[in-house]
Amino acid sequence: MNLRRILALINKDLKKTTREPAVLFLLLVFPIVLTFVFGLAFGGIGGGATTSFDVGLLNLDVTGPNTEWSDSFVNNLTSSEVFVIQEFTDNITGQAALQQGNLDAFIIIPEGFGDSIESYYGSPFDPSVWTNTTINLYVDSGSMMAVSAVPSLVQKALMETIFGSESMLIGLPVEIDSPALVESSTLSQWDFMAPGIFAFAAIFLTMIVAQSMTYERDEGLLKRLRTTPVSSAEYMVSQTLSNMVIAVVQVALVLASAFAIGYRPATGPAGIGFAFLIALAYSLVAVGFGLIAATISKSADVATGISFVFIMPQMFFGTFMPLGGATEVIAKFMPSKYITDALTTLFLRGAPVTSTIIWFDFAVVSILGIALILVGIALFERFGTK
Protein backbone atom coordinates (compact mmCIF):
# COMPACT_ATOMS: atom_id res chain seq x y z
CA MET A 1 0.00 0.00 0.00
CA ASN A 2 1.60 3.23 -1.07
CA LEU A 3 0.11 6.56 -0.05
CA ARG A 4 1.36 8.46 -3.07
CA ARG A 5 -0.34 6.09 -5.49
CA ILE A 6 -3.57 6.20 -3.51
CA LEU A 7 -3.56 9.98 -3.35
CA ALA A 8 -2.85 10.27 -7.06
CA LEU A 9 -5.81 8.01 -7.86
CA ILE A 10 -8.09 9.89 -5.46
CA ASN A 11 -7.04 13.13 -7.09
CA LYS A 12 -7.95 11.69 -10.47
CA ASP A 13 -11.42 10.70 -9.20
CA LEU A 14 -12.11 14.00 -7.49
CA LYS A 15 -11.16 15.94 -10.59
CA LYS A 16 -13.83 14.02 -12.40
CA THR A 17 -16.35 15.27 -9.86
CA THR A 18 -15.42 18.88 -10.41
CA ARG A 19 -14.69 18.77 -14.13
CA GLU A 20 -17.37 16.59 -15.64
CA PRO A 21 -20.62 18.54 -15.65
CA ALA A 22 -22.82 15.47 -15.32
CA VAL A 23 -20.93 14.17 -12.32
CA LEU A 24 -20.66 17.60 -10.79
CA PHE A 25 -24.38 18.05 -11.12
CA LEU A 26 -25.37 14.68 -9.76
CA LEU A 27 -23.05 14.66 -6.79
CA LEU A 28 -22.74 18.27 -5.76
CA VAL A 29 -25.26 20.55 -7.43
CA PHE A 30 -28.19 18.17 -7.19
CA PRO A 31 -28.04 17.80 -3.38
CA ILE A 32 -28.08 21.59 -3.05
CA VAL A 33 -30.95 22.00 -5.49
CA LEU A 34 -32.82 19.19 -3.82
CA THR A 35 -32.44 20.78 -0.42
CA PHE A 36 -33.65 24.16 -1.65
CA VAL A 37 -36.56 22.75 -3.61
CA PHE A 38 -37.83 20.56 -0.81
CA GLY A 39 -37.12 23.21 1.77
CA LEU A 40 -39.17 25.73 -0.17
CA ALA A 41 -41.96 23.36 -1.03
CA PHE A 42 -42.41 21.95 2.41
CA GLY A 43 -42.00 24.97 4.56
CA GLY A 44 -38.34 25.25 5.41
CA ILE A 45 -38.17 28.87 4.40
CA GLY A 46 -39.65 31.27 6.90
CA GLY A 47 -39.22 28.59 9.51
CA GLY A 48 -40.12 31.09 12.24
CA ALA A 49 -43.85 30.75 11.63
CA THR A 50 -45.80 28.58 14.00
CA THR A 51 -47.12 25.45 12.46
CA SER A 52 -50.80 24.94 12.84
CA PHE A 53 -53.26 22.26 11.97
CA ASP A 54 -56.75 22.82 10.65
CA VAL A 55 -58.90 20.66 12.81
CA GLY A 56 -62.59 20.07 12.27
CA LEU A 57 -64.69 19.52 15.35
CA LEU A 58 -68.09 17.95 15.75
CA ASN A 59 -69.39 18.14 19.29
CA LEU A 60 -72.26 15.68 19.80
CA ASP A 61 -72.36 16.13 23.57
CA VAL A 62 -74.54 19.21 23.64
CA THR A 63 -77.50 18.18 25.77
CA GLY A 64 -77.84 17.05 29.37
CA PRO A 65 -76.34 18.30 32.63
CA ASN A 66 -72.67 17.56 31.96
CA THR A 67 -71.94 19.51 28.79
CA GLU A 68 -69.43 21.76 30.53
CA TRP A 69 -66.85 18.95 30.10
CA SER A 70 -67.11 18.98 26.35
CA ASP A 71 -67.06 22.78 26.35
CA SER A 72 -63.90 22.67 28.41
CA PHE A 73 -62.35 20.09 26.03
CA VAL A 74 -63.20 22.32 23.07
CA ASN A 75 -61.62 25.23 24.93
CA ASN A 76 -58.47 23.28 25.59
CA LEU A 77 -58.24 22.24 21.96
CA THR A 78 -58.79 25.82 20.84
CA SER A 79 -56.37 27.36 23.27
CA SER A 80 -53.58 25.16 22.01
CA GLU A 81 -52.01 27.41 19.45
CA VAL A 82 -51.30 24.63 17.02
CA PHE A 83 -54.97 23.87 16.32
CA VAL A 84 -57.18 26.10 14.24
CA ILE A 85 -60.58 24.74 15.13
CA GLN A 86 -63.44 24.76 12.73
CA GLU A 87 -66.79 23.60 14.10
CA PHE A 88 -69.00 21.24 12.11
CA THR A 89 -72.59 20.32 12.68
CA ASP A 90 -72.57 16.94 11.00
CA ASN A 91 -70.22 14.10 10.30
CA ILE A 92 -70.62 14.04 6.53
CA THR A 93 -69.47 17.58 5.80
CA GLY A 94 -66.59 17.15 8.25
CA GLN A 95 -65.39 13.94 6.61
CA ALA A 96 -65.72 15.56 3.21
CA ALA A 97 -63.59 18.51 4.28
CA LEU A 98 -60.94 16.11 5.56
CA GLN A 99 -60.96 14.12 2.35
CA GLN A 100 -60.64 17.20 0.22
CA GLY A 101 -57.60 18.21 2.16
CA ASN A 102 -59.23 21.23 3.80
CA LEU A 103 -58.63 19.73 7.22
CA ASP A 104 -55.63 18.03 8.76
CA ALA A 105 -57.79 16.23 11.28
CA PHE A 106 -61.40 15.81 12.30
CA ILE A 107 -62.48 15.17 15.88
CA ILE A 108 -65.87 13.91 17.00
CA ILE A 109 -66.77 14.36 20.65
CA PRO A 110 -69.34 11.65 21.35
CA GLU A 111 -72.64 12.07 23.09
CA GLY A 112 -72.24 11.23 26.78
CA PHE A 113 -68.63 12.53 26.84
CA GLY A 114 -69.38 14.62 29.97
CA ASP A 115 -71.26 11.74 31.57
CA SER A 116 -68.20 9.55 31.13
CA ILE A 117 -65.97 11.97 32.95
CA GLU A 118 -68.53 12.42 35.71
CA SER A 119 -68.77 8.65 36.11
CA TYR A 120 -65.01 8.53 36.45
CA TYR A 121 -65.02 11.15 39.18
CA GLY A 122 -67.89 9.31 40.92
CA SER A 123 -65.62 6.32 41.54
CA PRO A 124 -62.13 6.87 40.15
CA PHE A 125 -60.84 3.49 41.29
CA ASP A 126 -63.60 1.29 39.99
CA PRO A 127 -63.51 1.14 36.19
CA SER A 128 -66.45 -1.26 36.15
CA VAL A 129 -68.95 1.49 36.91
CA TRP A 130 -67.59 4.04 34.42
CA THR A 131 -69.65 4.80 31.35
CA ASN A 132 -67.15 4.59 28.54
CA THR A 133 -67.22 6.72 25.42
CA THR A 134 -64.81 7.10 22.53
CA ILE A 135 -63.57 10.24 20.83
CA ASN A 136 -63.30 9.67 17.11
CA LEU A 137 -60.18 11.13 15.59
CA TYR A 138 -59.57 11.16 11.85
CA VAL A 139 -56.23 12.39 10.56
CA ASP A 140 -55.25 13.24 7.01
CA SER A 141 -53.01 10.33 6.14
CA GLY A 142 -51.39 12.43 3.44
CA SER A 143 -49.87 14.74 5.97
CA MET A 144 -46.95 13.21 7.72
CA MET A 145 -46.90 16.04 10.20
CA ALA A 146 -50.55 15.65 11.13
CA VAL A 147 -50.29 11.91 11.49
CA SER A 148 -47.39 12.17 13.85
CA ALA A 149 -48.40 15.22 15.85
CA VAL A 150 -52.18 15.50 16.08
CA PRO A 151 -53.06 12.39 18.12
CA SER A 152 -50.69 13.23 20.93
CA LEU A 153 -51.83 16.85 21.01
CA VAL A 154 -55.44 15.76 21.25
CA GLN A 155 -54.47 13.36 23.97
CA LYS A 156 -52.82 16.20 25.82
CA ALA A 157 -55.91 18.42 25.57
CA LEU A 158 -58.01 15.55 26.86
CA MET A 159 -55.75 15.03 29.85
CA GLU A 160 -55.94 18.73 30.61
CA THR A 161 -59.71 18.59 30.39
CA ILE A 162 -60.04 15.68 32.78
CA PHE A 163 -57.27 16.43 35.25
CA GLY A 164 -56.65 20.14 34.82
CA SER A 165 -53.59 21.80 33.35
CA GLU A 166 -51.43 21.00 36.39
CA SER A 167 -51.78 17.37 35.54
CA MET A 168 -49.13 17.88 32.91
CA LEU A 169 -46.63 18.97 35.50
CA ILE A 170 -47.25 16.53 38.32
CA GLY A 171 -48.55 13.09 38.86
CA LEU A 172 -47.43 10.35 36.53
CA PRO A 173 -44.18 8.55 37.15
CA VAL A 174 -43.71 8.24 33.42
CA GLU A 175 -43.97 11.23 31.20
CA ILE A 176 -44.39 11.50 27.49
CA ASP A 177 -42.10 14.12 26.14
CA SER A 178 -42.99 14.34 22.51
CA PRO A 179 -46.22 16.39 22.57
CA ALA A 180 -44.39 19.15 24.41
CA LEU A 181 -41.55 19.01 21.91
CA VAL A 182 -43.84 19.10 18.94
CA GLU A 183 -45.87 21.97 20.27
CA SER A 184 -43.12 24.15 21.58
CA SER A 185 -41.01 24.14 18.46
CA THR A 186 -42.11 25.36 15.10
CA LEU A 187 -41.92 22.30 12.94
CA SER A 188 -42.92 22.01 9.36
CA GLN A 189 -43.16 19.00 7.12
CA TRP A 190 -39.67 19.94 5.94
CA ASP A 191 -38.28 19.15 9.39
CA PHE A 192 -39.53 15.63 8.96
CA MET A 193 -38.05 15.33 5.48
CA ALA A 194 -34.69 16.99 5.98
CA PRO A 195 -32.94 13.97 7.55
CA GLY A 196 -33.91 11.91 4.51
CA ILE A 197 -32.23 14.36 2.15
CA PHE A 198 -28.82 13.37 3.48
CA ALA A 199 -29.33 9.75 2.52
CA PHE A 200 -30.99 10.77 -0.72
CA ALA A 201 -27.94 12.72 -1.86
CA ALA A 202 -25.47 9.96 -1.05
CA ILE A 203 -27.46 7.24 -2.82
CA PHE A 204 -26.30 8.50 -6.21
CA LEU A 205 -22.69 7.67 -5.44
CA THR A 206 -23.59 4.14 -6.46
CA MET A 207 -24.28 5.27 -10.00
CA ILE A 208 -21.08 7.27 -10.29
CA VAL A 209 -19.00 4.37 -9.02
CA ALA A 210 -20.69 1.93 -11.39
CA GLN A 211 -20.24 4.27 -14.33
CA SER A 212 -16.65 5.11 -13.64
CA MET A 213 -15.64 1.49 -13.02
CA THR A 214 -17.26 0.27 -16.24
CA TYR A 215 -15.76 3.22 -18.08
CA GLU A 216 -12.27 2.53 -16.80
CA ARG A 217 -12.65 -1.13 -17.62
CA ASP A 218 -14.06 -0.62 -21.13
CA GLU A 219 -11.60 2.09 -22.09
CA GLY A 220 -8.68 -0.11 -21.09
CA LEU A 221 -7.69 2.12 -18.19
CA LEU A 222 -7.82 -0.69 -15.67
CA LYS A 223 -5.54 -2.74 -17.91
CA ARG A 224 -3.23 0.18 -18.40
CA LEU A 225 -2.97 0.58 -14.64
CA ARG A 226 -2.37 -3.13 -14.29
CA THR A 227 0.80 -2.81 -16.37
CA THR A 228 2.17 -0.48 -13.68
CA PRO A 229 3.14 -1.43 -10.12
CA VAL A 230 -0.14 -0.19 -8.62
CA SER A 231 -1.94 -2.99 -6.77
CA SER A 232 -5.64 -3.63 -7.00
CA ALA A 233 -5.85 -3.04 -3.24
CA GLU A 234 -4.45 0.45 -3.73
CA TYR A 235 -6.91 1.06 -6.52
CA MET A 236 -9.90 -0.12 -4.48
CA VAL A 237 -8.84 1.86 -1.43
CA SER A 238 -8.57 4.98 -3.58
CA GLN A 239 -12.05 4.38 -5.03
CA THR A 240 -13.47 4.04 -1.55
CA LEU A 241 -11.68 7.03 -0.12
CA SER A 242 -12.56 9.35 -2.96
CA ASN A 243 -16.21 8.44 -2.53
CA MET A 244 -15.93 9.04 1.18
CA VAL A 245 -14.59 12.50 0.45
CA ILE A 246 -17.54 13.15 -1.85
CA ALA A 247 -19.98 11.88 0.79
CA VAL A 248 -18.53 14.28 3.33
CA VAL A 249 -18.78 17.17 0.90
CA GLN A 250 -22.38 16.19 0.17
CA VAL A 251 -23.32 16.24 3.84
CA ALA A 252 -21.62 19.61 4.22
CA LEU A 253 -23.46 20.99 1.21
CA VAL A 254 -26.85 19.69 2.28
CA LEU A 255 -26.31 21.03 5.78
CA ALA A 256 -25.15 24.39 4.53
CA SER A 257 -28.05 24.77 2.12
CA ALA A 258 -30.51 23.62 4.75
CA PHE A 259 -29.08 26.13 7.20
CA ALA A 260 -29.28 28.81 4.56
CA ILE A 261 -33.02 28.34 4.27
CA GLY A 262 -33.55 28.38 7.99
CA TYR A 263 -33.35 24.71 8.94
CA ARG A 264 -32.09 24.22 12.47
CA PRO A 265 -31.59 20.59 13.44
CA ALA A 266 -32.33 19.86 17.07
CA THR A 267 -28.77 18.80 17.72
CA GLY A 268 -25.36 20.22 18.46
CA PRO A 269 -21.92 19.87 16.89
CA ALA A 270 -21.69 16.28 18.08
CA GLY A 271 -24.89 15.41 16.23
CA ILE A 272 -23.60 17.12 13.09
CA GLY A 273 -20.37 15.17 13.48
CA PHE A 274 -22.41 11.99 13.65
CA ALA A 275 -24.11 12.92 10.38
CA PHE A 276 -20.70 13.03 8.70
CA LEU A 277 -19.70 9.78 10.30
CA ILE A 278 -22.74 7.83 9.18
CA ALA A 279 -22.43 9.35 5.69
CA LEU A 280 -18.88 8.01 5.57
CA ALA A 281 -20.14 4.58 6.50
CA TYR A 282 -22.84 4.85 3.88
CA SER A 283 -20.33 5.67 1.16
CA LEU A 284 -19.00 2.13 1.67
CA VAL A 285 -22.46 0.81 0.92
CA ALA A 286 -22.65 2.97 -2.19
CA VAL A 287 -19.25 1.88 -3.47
CA GLY A 288 -20.12 -1.75 -2.78
CA PHE A 289 -23.36 -1.51 -4.75
CA GLY A 290 -21.50 0.42 -7.45
CA LEU A 291 -18.96 -2.35 -7.84
CA ILE A 292 -21.69 -4.97 -8.00
CA ALA A 293 -23.53 -2.93 -10.63
CA ALA A 294 -20.30 -2.49 -12.59
CA THR A 295 -19.65 -6.23 -12.48
CA ILE A 296 -22.96 -7.07 -14.12
CA SER A 297 -22.92 -4.14 -16.58
CA LYS A 298 -21.56 -4.58 -20.07
CA SER A 299 -21.02 -0.86 -20.62
CA ALA A 300 -21.14 2.45 -18.81
CA ASP A 301 -24.63 3.11 -20.19
CA VAL A 302 -25.93 -0.18 -18.90
CA ALA A 303 -24.29 0.63 -15.58
CA THR A 304 -26.49 3.70 -15.29
CA GLY A 305 -29.60 1.58 -15.67
CA ILE A 306 -28.42 -1.20 -13.40
CA SER A 307 -27.46 1.29 -10.70
CA PHE A 308 -31.07 2.33 -10.50
CA VAL A 309 -31.95 -1.16 -9.36
CA PHE A 310 -29.95 -0.28 -6.25
CA ILE A 311 -30.88 3.37 -6.13
CA MET A 312 -34.66 3.39 -6.59
CA PRO A 313 -35.73 1.19 -3.68
CA GLN A 314 -33.36 3.02 -1.38
CA MET A 315 -34.78 6.30 -2.58
CA PHE A 316 -38.41 5.33 -2.10
CA PHE A 317 -38.16 3.27 1.03
CA GLY A 318 -35.16 4.75 2.73
CA THR A 319 -35.34 8.51 2.58
CA PHE A 320 -38.15 10.95 3.16
CA MET A 321 -41.05 9.27 1.43
CA PRO A 322 -43.90 8.54 3.85
CA LEU A 323 -44.06 4.90 4.81
CA GLY A 324 -46.64 2.62 6.29
CA GLY A 325 -47.55 -1.06 6.45
CA ALA A 326 -45.60 -3.22 4.03
CA THR A 327 -43.29 -0.40 3.01
CA GLU A 328 -42.10 -0.14 6.61
CA VAL A 329 -41.00 -3.74 6.39
CA ILE A 330 -39.25 -3.23 3.06
CA ALA A 331 -37.53 -0.18 4.49
CA LYS A 332 -35.82 -2.35 7.07
CA PHE A 333 -33.76 -3.78 4.22
CA MET A 334 -32.72 -0.41 2.86
CA PRO A 335 -29.33 0.81 4.05
CA SER A 336 -30.36 4.40 3.42
CA LYS A 337 -33.24 3.98 5.89
CA TYR A 338 -30.78 3.66 8.74
CA ILE A 339 -29.16 6.99 7.96
CA THR A 340 -32.55 8.62 7.72
CA ASP A 341 -33.64 7.06 11.00
CA ALA A 342 -30.50 8.03 12.85
CA LEU A 343 -30.60 11.58 11.58
CA THR A 344 -34.31 11.85 12.32
CA THR A 345 -33.60 10.75 15.86
CA LEU A 346 -30.92 13.42 16.20
CA PHE A 347 -32.19 16.27 14.07
CA LEU A 348 -35.92 16.01 14.68
CA ARG A 349 -36.34 14.37 18.04
CA GLY A 350 -33.26 16.02 19.47
CA ALA A 351 -31.91 12.82 20.98
CA PRO A 352 -28.36 13.03 22.38
CA VAL A 353 -25.51 11.49 20.38
CA THR A 354 -25.09 8.99 23.17
CA SER A 355 -28.41 7.37 22.26
CA THR A 356 -28.00 3.69 21.64
CA ILE A 357 -30.40 3.71 18.75
CA ILE A 358 -28.30 5.95 16.51
CA TRP A 359 -25.22 3.86 17.16
CA PHE A 360 -27.22 0.83 16.29
CA ASP A 361 -28.09 2.52 12.99
CA PHE A 362 -24.45 3.40 12.50
CA ALA A 363 -23.40 -0.18 13.19
CA VAL A 364 -25.93 -1.50 10.66
CA VAL A 365 -24.70 0.88 7.96
CA SER A 366 -21.02 0.25 8.71
CA ILE A 367 -21.24 -3.52 8.87
CA LEU A 368 -23.37 -3.64 5.75
CA GLY A 369 -21.00 -1.21 4.04
CA ILE A 370 -17.93 -3.29 4.82
CA ALA A 371 -19.68 -6.49 3.78
CA LEU A 372 -20.96 -4.98 0.52
CA ILE A 373 -17.64 -3.47 -0.40
CA LEU A 374 -15.84 -6.77 0.17
CA VAL A 375 -18.42 -8.61 -1.89
CA GLY A 376 -18.24 -5.87 -4.53
CA ILE A 377 -14.46 -6.04 -4.77
CA ALA A 378 -14.46 -9.83 -4.92
CA LEU A 379 -17.14 -9.91 -7.63
CA PHE A 380 -15.61 -7.11 -9.65
CA GLU A 381 -12.12 -8.56 -9.60
CA ARG A 382 -13.38 -12.02 -10.42
CA PHE A 383 -15.95 -11.21 -13.11
CA GLY A 384 -15.96 -7.48 -13.74
CA THR A 385 -12.53 -6.69 -15.14
CA LYS A 386 -12.86 -8.54 -18.44
Place this chain on the structure above:
Amino acid sequence: MSESAIEITNLTKRFDDITALDNLSLEIGWGELFGILGPNGAGKSTAVNILSTLLEPTEGTATIDGCDVVFDPDCIRKIVGVCPQEPAFYPHLTGEENITLMGDMHLVPKDILKERIKTMVEKIGMEDHIKRRAKDYSGGMIRRVSMLMALINDPKIALLDEPTVAMDPKSRHAVWDFIRELKTQGKAIILTTHYMEEAQELCDRVAIIDEGKLIELGSPTELMEKHQAKNLEDVFLKLTGKKLREAF
Protein backbone atom coordinates in the same frame (compact mmCIF):
# COMPACT_ATOMS: atom_id res chain seq x y z
CA MET B 1 20.61 -7.32 -15.90
CA SER B 2 20.05 -10.65 -17.53
CA GLU B 3 21.89 -11.46 -20.73
CA SER B 4 19.03 -10.92 -23.10
CA ALA B 5 16.31 -8.41 -22.39
CA ILE B 6 13.37 -10.54 -23.44
CA GLU B 7 13.19 -14.28 -23.92
CA ILE B 8 10.10 -15.87 -25.37
CA THR B 9 10.07 -19.65 -25.48
CA ASN B 10 7.43 -21.75 -27.25
CA LEU B 11 4.74 -19.28 -26.36
CA THR B 12 1.22 -20.33 -27.26
CA LYS B 13 -2.05 -18.60 -26.49
CA ARG B 14 -5.42 -20.07 -27.34
CA PHE B 15 -8.80 -18.37 -26.96
CA ASP B 16 -11.38 -21.15 -27.14
CA ASP B 17 -10.94 -22.34 -30.74
CA ILE B 18 -8.63 -19.53 -31.90
CA THR B 19 -4.88 -19.99 -31.62
CA ALA B 20 -3.75 -16.39 -31.36
CA LEU B 21 -0.09 -17.28 -30.78
CA ASP B 22 1.37 -20.54 -31.97
CA ASN B 23 4.63 -21.73 -30.43
CA LEU B 24 6.47 -18.44 -30.73
CA SER B 25 10.11 -18.22 -29.65
CA LEU B 26 12.15 -15.01 -29.76
CA GLU B 27 15.14 -13.51 -28.03
CA ILE B 28 15.59 -9.77 -27.90
CA GLY B 29 18.78 -8.07 -26.75
CA TRP B 30 19.49 -4.89 -24.86
CA GLY B 31 19.55 -1.80 -27.04
CA GLU B 32 17.63 -3.61 -29.73
CA LEU B 33 14.60 -2.14 -31.45
CA PHE B 34 12.67 -5.21 -32.37
CA GLY B 35 9.69 -5.12 -34.68
CA ILE B 36 6.81 -7.56 -34.68
CA LEU B 37 5.26 -7.19 -38.09
CA GLY B 38 2.05 -8.83 -39.12
CA PRO B 39 -1.43 -8.14 -40.42
CA ASN B 40 -4.41 -7.48 -38.18
CA GLY B 41 -5.24 -10.54 -36.14
CA ALA B 42 -1.73 -12.00 -36.48
CA GLY B 43 -1.28 -12.15 -32.72
CA LYS B 44 0.89 -9.08 -32.14
CA SER B 45 -1.22 -7.62 -29.33
CA THR B 46 -1.59 -11.03 -27.76
CA ALA B 47 2.20 -11.28 -27.56
CA VAL B 48 2.50 -7.79 -26.10
CA ASN B 49 -0.30 -8.45 -23.60
CA ILE B 50 1.40 -11.60 -22.38
CA LEU B 51 4.69 -9.73 -21.99
CA SER B 52 2.95 -6.93 -20.12
CA THR B 53 1.38 -9.47 -17.70
CA LEU B 54 -2.20 -8.80 -18.80
CA LEU B 55 -2.68 -12.24 -20.30
CA GLU B 56 -1.39 -15.62 -19.20
CA PRO B 57 0.01 -17.85 -21.91
CA THR B 58 -1.64 -21.21 -22.54
CA GLU B 59 1.76 -22.81 -22.99
CA GLY B 60 5.37 -21.74 -23.00
CA THR B 61 7.25 -19.12 -21.03
CA ALA B 62 8.44 -15.57 -21.36
CA THR B 63 10.89 -13.65 -19.24
CA ILE B 64 11.76 -9.97 -19.23
CA ASP B 65 15.14 -9.12 -17.71
CA GLY B 66 14.97 -12.56 -16.12
CA CYS B 67 11.53 -12.05 -14.51
CA ASP B 68 8.91 -14.58 -15.48
CA VAL B 69 5.73 -12.97 -16.82
CA VAL B 70 3.46 -15.44 -15.04
CA PHE B 71 5.24 -15.95 -11.76
CA ASP B 72 6.80 -12.56 -11.21
CA PRO B 73 4.47 -9.93 -12.66
CA ASP B 74 5.38 -7.36 -9.99
CA CYS B 75 9.01 -7.45 -11.09
CA ILE B 76 7.98 -6.88 -14.70
CA ARG B 77 5.56 -4.02 -13.98
CA LYS B 78 8.42 -2.07 -12.43
CA ILE B 79 10.73 -2.29 -15.43
CA VAL B 80 8.48 -2.17 -18.48
CA GLY B 81 6.65 0.69 -20.11
CA VAL B 82 3.59 -0.42 -22.01
CA CYS B 83 1.90 1.59 -24.72
CA PRO B 84 -1.37 -0.25 -25.43
CA GLN B 85 -2.84 -0.45 -28.91
CA GLU B 86 -5.94 1.39 -27.74
CA PRO B 87 -4.57 4.52 -26.08
CA ALA B 88 -6.32 4.44 -22.73
CA PHE B 89 -6.36 7.84 -21.04
CA TYR B 90 -8.54 9.89 -18.70
CA PRO B 91 -10.38 12.44 -20.86
CA HIS B 92 -11.16 14.74 -17.94
CA LEU B 93 -7.48 15.09 -17.12
CA THR B 94 -5.01 17.15 -19.11
CA GLY B 95 -2.28 15.44 -21.06
CA GLU B 96 0.17 16.40 -18.37
CA GLU B 97 -2.06 15.06 -15.59
CA ASN B 98 -2.46 11.76 -17.42
CA ILE B 99 1.29 11.39 -17.69
CA THR B 100 1.83 12.50 -14.08
CA LEU B 101 -0.67 9.91 -12.89
CA MET B 102 1.38 7.17 -14.53
CA GLY B 103 4.55 8.61 -13.04
CA ASP B 104 2.87 8.51 -9.63
CA MET B 105 1.98 4.85 -10.13
CA HIS B 106 5.66 4.17 -10.76
CA LEU B 107 6.69 6.38 -7.82
CA VAL B 108 9.01 8.41 -10.01
CA PRO B 109 10.47 11.04 -7.63
CA LYS B 110 8.41 14.21 -7.99
CA ASP B 111 11.15 16.57 -9.12
CA ILE B 112 12.50 14.08 -11.65
CA LEU B 113 8.95 13.47 -12.86
CA LYS B 114 8.37 17.14 -13.54
CA GLU B 115 11.64 17.58 -15.35
CA ARG B 116 11.14 14.41 -17.36
CA ILE B 117 7.65 15.36 -18.47
CA LYS B 118 8.94 18.70 -19.66
CA THR B 119 11.71 17.24 -21.80
CA MET B 120 9.63 14.37 -23.17
CA VAL B 121 6.72 16.62 -24.04
CA GLU B 122 9.02 18.89 -26.01
CA LYS B 123 10.65 15.98 -27.79
CA ILE B 124 7.33 14.60 -28.94
CA GLY B 125 6.06 18.03 -29.98
CA MET B 126 3.18 18.37 -27.52
CA GLU B 127 4.32 21.40 -25.53
CA ASP B 128 1.53 23.62 -26.86
CA HIS B 129 -1.23 21.23 -25.90
CA ILE B 130 -0.11 19.41 -22.81
CA LYS B 131 -2.17 21.53 -20.41
CA ARG B 132 -5.39 20.97 -22.31
CA ARG B 133 -7.92 18.34 -21.34
CA ALA B 134 -7.26 15.10 -23.18
CA LYS B 135 -10.88 14.93 -24.36
CA ASP B 136 -10.12 17.80 -26.73
CA TYR B 137 -7.12 16.08 -28.32
CA SER B 138 -6.93 14.79 -31.86
CA GLY B 139 -6.17 11.11 -32.38
CA GLY B 140 -2.51 11.87 -33.05
CA MET B 141 -2.17 13.93 -29.88
CA ILE B 142 -3.75 11.20 -27.81
CA ARG B 143 -1.33 8.62 -29.19
CA ARG B 144 1.63 10.84 -28.44
CA VAL B 145 0.44 11.42 -24.88
CA SER B 146 -0.24 7.72 -24.53
CA MET B 147 3.34 7.05 -25.55
CA LEU B 148 4.64 9.38 -22.86
CA MET B 149 2.31 7.78 -20.32
CA ALA B 150 3.96 4.48 -21.19
CA LEU B 151 7.52 5.73 -20.95
CA ILE B 152 7.36 8.11 -18.01
CA ASN B 153 9.01 5.55 -15.73
CA ASP B 154 12.05 5.52 -18.01
CA PRO B 155 11.65 1.75 -18.41
CA LYS B 156 14.45 -0.60 -19.34
CA ILE B 157 12.04 -2.29 -21.69
CA ALA B 158 9.37 -0.62 -23.81
CA LEU B 159 6.46 -2.53 -25.30
CA LEU B 160 4.82 -0.38 -27.96
CA ASP B 161 1.72 -1.87 -29.56
CA GLU B 162 1.04 -0.14 -32.88
CA PRO B 163 1.91 3.27 -31.49
CA THR B 164 1.49 5.08 -34.80
CA VAL B 165 -1.64 3.44 -36.15
CA ALA B 166 -4.01 5.94 -37.77
CA MET B 167 -1.61 8.78 -37.05
CA ASP B 168 -1.06 11.77 -39.28
CA PRO B 169 2.39 11.82 -40.97
CA LYS B 170 3.66 14.71 -38.86
CA SER B 171 2.83 13.02 -35.57
CA ARG B 172 4.19 9.77 -36.91
CA HIS B 173 7.58 11.26 -37.67
CA ALA B 174 7.68 12.90 -34.24
CA VAL B 175 7.03 9.48 -32.69
CA TRP B 176 9.61 7.78 -34.87
CA ASP B 177 12.28 10.26 -33.80
CA PHE B 178 11.24 9.73 -30.25
CA ILE B 179 11.55 5.95 -30.56
CA ARG B 180 14.95 6.22 -32.23
CA GLU B 181 16.19 8.20 -29.28
CA LEU B 182 14.92 5.59 -26.84
CA LYS B 183 17.09 3.07 -28.59
CA THR B 184 20.20 5.15 -28.05
CA GLN B 185 19.51 4.94 -24.32
CA GLY B 186 20.14 1.19 -24.40
CA LYS B 187 16.54 0.17 -23.87
CA ALA B 188 15.11 -2.94 -25.41
CA ILE B 189 12.06 -2.01 -27.44
CA ILE B 190 9.37 -4.15 -28.96
CA LEU B 191 7.35 -2.32 -31.56
CA THR B 192 4.42 -4.00 -33.21
CA THR B 193 3.13 -2.64 -36.46
CA HIS B 194 1.39 -3.55 -39.63
CA TYR B 195 3.11 -0.74 -41.51
CA MET B 196 6.07 -2.29 -43.30
CA GLU B 197 7.69 1.09 -43.93
CA GLU B 198 7.65 1.71 -40.18
CA ALA B 199 9.39 -1.58 -39.47
CA GLN B 200 11.83 -0.97 -42.26
CA GLU B 201 12.58 2.56 -41.10
CA LEU B 202 13.05 1.85 -37.41
CA CYS B 203 13.76 -1.74 -36.54
CA ASP B 204 17.07 -3.53 -36.12
CA ARG B 205 15.33 -6.83 -36.54
CA VAL B 206 11.79 -7.85 -37.35
CA ALA B 207 9.77 -10.95 -36.71
CA ILE B 208 7.10 -11.43 -39.32
CA ILE B 209 4.15 -13.30 -37.91
CA ASP B 210 0.95 -14.50 -39.47
CA GLU B 211 -1.90 -16.37 -37.81
CA GLY B 212 0.11 -16.59 -34.60
CA LYS B 213 3.14 -18.24 -36.21
CA LEU B 214 6.61 -16.84 -36.73
CA ILE B 215 7.23 -17.01 -40.46
CA GLU B 216 10.41 -15.02 -40.80
CA LEU B 217 13.01 -13.36 -38.61
CA GLY B 218 15.95 -11.07 -39.37
CA SER B 219 17.02 -7.53 -40.08
CA PRO B 220 14.98 -5.72 -42.75
CA THR B 221 17.93 -5.69 -45.16
CA GLU B 222 18.68 -9.36 -44.58
CA LEU B 223 15.10 -10.29 -45.25
CA MET B 224 14.84 -8.20 -48.38
CA GLU B 225 18.04 -9.71 -49.73
CA LYS B 226 17.05 -13.23 -48.82
CA HIS B 227 13.71 -12.94 -50.59
CA GLN B 228 14.93 -10.63 -53.31
CA ALA B 229 12.24 -8.19 -52.42
CA LYS B 230 12.29 -4.41 -52.69
CA ASN B 231 10.62 -3.89 -49.31
CA LEU B 232 9.14 -5.77 -46.37
CA GLU B 233 5.68 -5.59 -47.84
CA ASP B 234 7.05 -7.61 -50.73
CA VAL B 235 8.68 -10.07 -48.35
CA PHE B 236 5.36 -10.67 -46.68
CA LEU B 237 3.65 -11.10 -50.04
CA LYS B 238 6.25 -13.66 -51.14
CA LEU B 239 5.95 -15.57 -47.88
CA THR B 240 2.18 -15.69 -47.56
CA GLY B 241 0.77 -14.78 -50.92
CA LYS B 242 -1.14 -12.02 -49.09
CA LYS B 243 -0.67 -8.30 -48.87
CA LEU B 244 -0.01 -7.04 -45.36
CA ARG B 245 -2.82 -4.54 -45.14
CA GLU B 246 -5.36 -6.63 -46.91
CA ALA B 247 -4.57 -9.70 -44.96
CA PHE B 248 -7.35 -9.19 -42.47
